[in-house]
Amino acid sequence: MCLGIPGRIVEITDPANHLAKVDVSGVQRTISVRLLEKDMPEPDDWVLVHVGFAMAKIDEEEARLTLAAVAQLGSAYTDEIEAFDSSQII
Known part of the structure; x- marks a missing residue:
């Protein structure tokens, strides 16, 4: 099962390549925005993360x-958090 999970943007790590570090339940990973x-x-914006991509901006509530x-x-x-923790964008 694949879920879209909310994550908070920690920083924009590579604006030219649209990459950002996101925190999902304490796990930080670089994703594509x-x-x-x-x-x-x-x-500090919240996004819905699915398979390493921010799919939508959402509010904190x-x-x-x-x-x-x-x-x-x-x-x-x-399982989804564990998969997120072990993934990376190459």
Whole structure:
């Protein structure tokens, strides 16, 4: 199962290549924000992350509610966080 998980932008690490560091439940990873280039996120913005890409900007309340809901999925949520932790953009 693949989930879109809320993450908070920590920093824009490579603006030319549309890369940003995001924090998802304490796991930090570099992701692509290219799909949001018309509304580029900034540090402390929340985004919905799926397979290493920021798919949409979301507000903090939506992020909080979504994180609470996906945490109730148990192993599906844990598996997704583990997959996120072990992934990287090359």
